[in-house]
Amino acid sequence: MRHFKTLIKKECIEEISSSRGAALYLAGCGVLSVFSLLLVSNTELSLLDNAQAVYMMSAIIIALALLIAVIRGSDGFAGERERETLELLLITPVSPAEVAIAKLMGLIFSWFVVFVLSIPYLWAVGSTGQNLIPALEYLFISGTLLVVIFGGFSLALSARMKTFKGALSIGLTAFLLSGSPILLGPSLRQSTVGRFIDLINPFANALNMLDSVVVDSLGVLFQIIPLAILIFYTIAAIWVLSMTTRRVEL
Amino acid sequence: MKKSYVLCLNFLILLIIAGNSHADGTPFIHVSIQAPTGALKMGDRPVFKGVVKNSGQRNLQGLVVYLSLVSLRPGHEHPVDLEDWSAQKAVRIDQLVPGETNRQDWPMRLIQAGRFGVALTIVDPLENRSIVSDLVSFKIQPKPTVASGRILPVAIGEPLLLLIFFGLFHWIHTRSRRLMKDVQIQELLHERKL
Numbered sequence: 001m002r003h004f005k006t007l008i009k010k011e012c013i014e015e016i017s018s019s020r021g022a023a024l025y026l027a028g029c030g031v032l033s034v035f036s037l038l039l040v041s042n043t044e045l046s047l048l049d050n051a052q053a054v055y056m057m058s059a060i061i062i063a064l065a066l067l068i069a070v071i072r073g074s075d076g077f078a079g080e081r082e083r084e085t086l087e088l089l090l091i092t093p094v095s096p097a098e099v100a101i102a103k104l105m106g107l108i109f110s111w112f113v114v115f116v117l118s119i120p121y122l123w124a125v126g127s128t129g130q131n132l133i134p135a136l137e138y139l140f141i142s143g144t145l146l147v148v149i150f151g152g153f154s155l156a157l158s159a160r161m162k163t164f165k166g167a168l169s170i171g172l173t174a175f176l177l178s179g180s181p182i183l184l185g186p187s188l189r190q191s192t193v194g195r196f197i198d199l200i201n202p203f204a205n206a207l208n209m210l211d212s213v214v215v216d217s218l219g220v221l222f223q224i225i226p227l228a229i230l231i232f233y234t235i236a237a238i239w240v241l242s243m244t245t246r247r248v249e250l
Numbered sequence: 251m252k253k254s255y256v257l258c259l260n261f262l263i264l265l266i267i268a269g270n271s272h273a274d275g276t277p278f279i280h281v282s283i284q285a286p287t288g289a290l291k292m293g294d295r296p297v298f299k300g301v302v303k304n305s306g307q308r309n310l311q312g313l314v315v316y317l318s319l320v321s322l323r324p325g326h327e328h329p330v331d332l333e334d335w336s337a338q339k340a341v342r343i344d345q346l347v348p349g350e351t352n353r354q355d356w357p358m359r360l361i362q363a364g365r366f367g368v369a370l371t372i373v374d375p376l377e378n379r380s381i382v383s384d385l386v387s388f389k390i391q392p393k394p395t396v397a398s399g400r401i402l403p404v405a406i407g408e409p410l411l412l413l414i415f416f417g418l419f420h421w422i423h424t425r426s427r428r429l430m431k432d433v434q435i436q437e438l439l440h441e442r443k444l
Contacts, residue, residue, distance in 0.1 A: 016419070017419065017420075017423060019420070022416040022419075022420070025412060025416075026409060026412055026413060026416070029408055029409040029412050030409055032405075032408075033404075033405040033406070033408065033409055034405075036401045036404065036405045037401065037402075037405050039401065040401050040402070050293075052334060052361065117408070117412070120404045120408055121404055121405075121408070123400070123404075124400040124401045124403075124404040124405075125401065127400070215334055216337045218337070
């Protein structure tokens with residue numbers, strides 16, 4: 001247990017201390033800054049309702065967090081394998097599944113950092129409007145579940161793939177496919193196929209949940225189905241991760 | 251005589267045509283929508299009042315009433331997607347007996363500024379045409395909701411602060427590692443001397 005805790009601590013510290021981690025957070029901050037400046041400078045966007053601006057900002061924050069989770073998750077095992085440090089990691093007195101869980105904890109910690117960094121932006125955009133506190137609550141919940149889902153699947157993929165590039169390309173493709181709610185307009189999503197894709201897509205479920213909480217001010221009862229779907233995917237991701245990391249090949 | 255006969259016949263035909271068209275054209279459902287009184291501005295949540303009345307003799311079932319919104323900005327007229335404007339876009343009236351009136355509330359959240367028109371449309375499943383109410387126009391005053399005074403310091407300040415934080419972190423980290431190395435070298439030298 002002590003070694004496991006040490007491993008989690010190492011993964012979390014690495015998220016901040018590594019230059020790649022710092023670059024990712026800075027890039028994320030840059031994206032949020034550009035978007036918030038767009039909100040001020042663009043006439044159409046500046047007339048948006050606060051709740052709408054908060055919702056759009058939340059969607060970007062989730063997309064950023066997932067992108068970071070996919071990149072870091074793909075690096076989890078495949079990157080260690082490429083850097084020839086995986087053998088060292090596997091001879092430590094922790095099981096490969098524990099290593100995977102520690103790496104997943106690192107990804108969740110990374111999401112917490114992104115979430116903390118995004119609070120000032122959300123406050124700046126939406127503190128005069130309604131639903132800022134529920135927006136923060138649901139963003140935290142849905143973001144955490146999504147990071148576990150995408151990070152978990154990326155780590156599982158990384159444990160099976162030989163190279164970081166291979167794991168990353170598959171992870172990014174899956175991320176782009178699931179990002180369809182952002183790419184597709186509401187009218188396209190209202191078709192039968194669109195609604196079905198929305199239903200099975202965890203990213204879409206999280207966005208629909210945020211939309212109904214922040215923009216439509218709907219209560220918790222309306223969020224049960226998307227939350228249940230997100231929890232189902234979270235459990236599936238943890239299960240897949242534990243199954244794929246039972247035996248990790250060098 | 252012949253002329254007056256033809257005129258009478260024409261008048262009779264016109265009366266029959268007019269009578270028929272009136273019977274066909276007279277809607278047996280009356281629908282109207284009323285905009286709230288007073289000035290409206292962005293972010294307001296006014297409630298529009300809809301009224302549907304069965305003026306016919308037939309029992310109406312399964313009526314669908316839906317709201318339509320159009321932007322009437324000169325040169326940019328277009329239908330508006332109600333996605334963010336209204337959580338309630340349509341209602342179904344199970345039954346409307348002759349003479350009965352059904353009233354609905356249509357709450358809306360005003361997202362954009364400009365001149366808009368709103369109308370209610372009724373679809374009767376047994377009829378092959380829908381009935382549309384009069385278009386009620388209203389004006390929404392603009393309200394810049396995103397405050398630039400708060401955004402600018404955050405948008406510029408936070409990346410700068412983060413850059414300073416990471417810079418300091420790396421500087422302290424590399425400095426402590428260098429110091430550790432120096433201490434190790436000194437210890438080794440000391441051991442060799444001994």
